[in-house]
Amino acid sequence: MELREGNGEGIDTWEEVILIYNAALKMIETRMAILNDEFQHVHQYNPIEHIKARIKTPESIVKKLKRDGRESTIENMIKYVNDIAGIRIICSFTSDIYRIVDMLGEQRDIHVIAVKDYITFPKTSGYKSYHMIVTVPVYLSDKTVDAKVEIQIRTVAMDFWASLEHKIHYKFEGDAPEDIKTELVECAKMVTDLDARMLKLNEEILTIIREREE
Template identity: 50%
Template sequence: MQPDPAVAPLLSTRAIEALQSIDPETLGEVQAFREDFARFIMPYKFGIDEISTKVSILREEFAELQDYNPIEHISSRLKSAESIEQKVIRKNCEPTFEAIRDAITDIAGVRIVCSFVSDVYRVFDLLTRQEDVRVLRVKDYIAHPKPNGYKSLHVILEVPVFLSDGPVRVPVEVQLRTVAMDFWASLEHKIYYKYDGEVPERLLRDLTAAASTANQLDLTMEDLHRQVRGEGGTVYSLPASV
């Protein structure tokens, strides 16, 4: 196979030689897989768009009509083919798109960072009360933190995505947390990345202590917030319907 003349100047000699060695049948299989993967992953991208739009609408409404906005910021991520492959191996999942769709529910992800712990549950309630949103699973790591101190509310939501051949329901993992929780989780991720998962014991102890400090900050800020608003003591949890 000869590379496109417009692309060839961007390729190394080794890459050009590799392309020339690929037989048309193999190349066709690779291109077919890329097209199949694009069709597989596209609904997840649109699922992110659906959730992000819903949260953005709530955020704009709060900003325009309410006395304060509980949503600090929103971010999202779509797992790469490499990340999906690694998870397929870890979960011992059959390597078919259908099996992956059933077994892996965090291909699409949205993170919502809120001002206070009570806002996390408030935004969760507002989001999940929408008629086209279905709650598949909830893991409340705020009420029940992980052993290392990690706190966040993890929710798998299913939303409809309307494609040209009809609607498809897509799972999206939504993580809701406070600014303090998000800062701690970001630091933990950077530390584990730097040490490739083999974090020194001293740093692990300091990280757990920092989680306790972040939790105390959330409690203090929540109480100050309620005092300013003239409300009672700290009360927050998942809605009774969950």
């Protein structure tokens, strides 16, 4: 989080950090709702199924800083933890993911500072999602603050797989048995196949509808 005005003094309590990051989440959620409505108006189609937003807990932030060998200070939280504020955008089809990425990239006041395309390049675990770190301006009464937000974009099927993998990771404290890891990878391949088949089916349906309207 960077202050456009002033030297950063005053942003020194957890409550103030939460205030700013909650505002950033609201801005992203509102922007995506507007873009979704516009897409419906122009194309008669909603690319976004639903949106989830969350603020990382203080315990998770402290754990992440300690893992990186950093002191648990407000300054370090703001500077080094990119996912204090997180938005997850769930789509029906893989093609929707890249539509949303393009729409976000065209917003003048949303600045993309990092991306990780785990759809084109999945993790070895099978995890697939599109991650973006962006900054959005939060306008307070006496200053404007650029706050970082992590955006994850994935299909419904990818989200289902990721949710199960997350639960397994914590149940086994990151050390699941090899047979479970192997099964998860196989399930991830099935998810990829399902997404591809559903996208193909949707395209066939749209083609039939267009031909009937001509």
